Amino acid sequence: MVTRKTRMDAAHNRRHIVAVARAAFADEGLDLPMREIARRAGLGVATVHRHFPTRADLVTAALAEHVAACRADMRAALDEPDPWRALSGTVRGFAEHRLRDRGLNEALFGPHPAATAFAADRREQARALRHLVDRARAAGAVRSDVSVDDVRVCLAAIASFRPTRPATALHRLVDLLLTGLRPWETSARTGGRNGPGDVSEG
Numbered sequence: 001m002v003t004r005k006t007r008m009d010a011a012h013n014r015r016h017i018v019a020v021a022r023a024a025f026a027d028e029g030l031d032l033p034m035r036e037i038a039r040r041a042g043l044g045v046a047t048v049h050r051h052f053p054t055r056a057d058l059v060t061a062a063l064a065e066h067v068a069a070c071r072a073d074m075r076a077a078l079d080e081p082d083p084w085r086a087l088s089g090t091v092r093g094f095a096e097h098r099l100r101d102r103g104l105n106e107a108l109f110g111p112h113p114a115a116t117a118f119a120a121d122r123r124e125q126a127r128a129l130r131h132l133v134d135r136a137r138a139a140g141a142v143r144s145d146v147s148v149d150d151v152r153v154c155l156a157a158i159a160s161f162r163p164t165r166p167a168t169a170l171h172r173l174v175d176l177l178l179t180g181l182r183p184w185e186t187s188a189r190t191g192g193r194n195g196p197g198d199v200s201e202g
Contacts, residue, residue, distance in 0.1 A: 014051045017041050021062040025103030030059055030112050059107060059114040066104045067121055070097070074128045084141035087132045088178050091151070095158050095174045099167055105159055142181045150181070 020041040024032050034055060038048045052058035073093055080086035097104050106112045108122055115122065133148040154177040161170050 010051075013041075013043060013047060017043065017048055017051055017058070018061050021058050022066075022103075025059065025062055026101040029102045030055075030106045030114050034058070056114045056117045059103070060117040063104055063107050063118070066101060067108065067118060070104070070108060070125070071121065074125060077132060078128055083132070083136040083139040087136045087141070087151070087181075090129065090132060091154060091158070091178060092174055094155055095161075095170055098158055098161060099170060140183065143183050146181050154178075154181070 017037065021037050024037060024040060034048055034052075035045050037058070038045045041048065048058070052061065074090070077086045077090045077093075080089065094105075107115045107118050108125060129151065130148045133142070133146065133151050136142045137144065137146055157177060158170070158174065161173060
């Protein structure tokens with residue numbers, strides 16, 4: 001017979017597994033073995049599999065809150081009236097996620113098999129990014145030949161950044177990439193900076 005205490009213990013274990021997996025995926029990516037998640041949680045592998053039969057189940061649960069936050073960030077970018085702030089802020093936000101959450105980037109932008117759980121989010125992010133690029137180009141905020149594929153190249157460069165390097169190096173990389181998207185006249189006028197209110201922390 002399943003008692004109230006048993007149910008409470010099971011719910012506690014599930015929350016604990018999710019919290020441990022979330023931190024582990026953020027630091028080390030989505031390839032961390034399930035047995036290592038179990039070890040860090042102080043539980044048996046069977047207990048982890050009882051709650052999450054597949055890796056995709058665990059990834060989905062662990063990243064659900066972060067993915068929801070990314071949705072909110074993209075909605076905010078789409079609502080931003082300034083096309084350059086919207087696009088550059090999205091690129092900078094991607095870089096910050098790269099620093100803080102390796103697993104999230106793999107789930108939303110990488111080729112990892114577990115990312116299939118977020119296929120709908122990936123498609124929505126892709127559509128939103130295309131809209132941001134088109135809007136910035138129409139407003140003259142980026143060069144006339146800049147395409148969404150060019151911005152994806154920028155994101156790929158950011159994604160390849162090694163987390164062991166200083167954060168200031170990533171901020172510098174983002175500055176250089178964003179400067180490359182800007183019309184030459186704008187970059188020359190701002191001395192390579194990317195516009196008011198859009199200066200790297202580094």
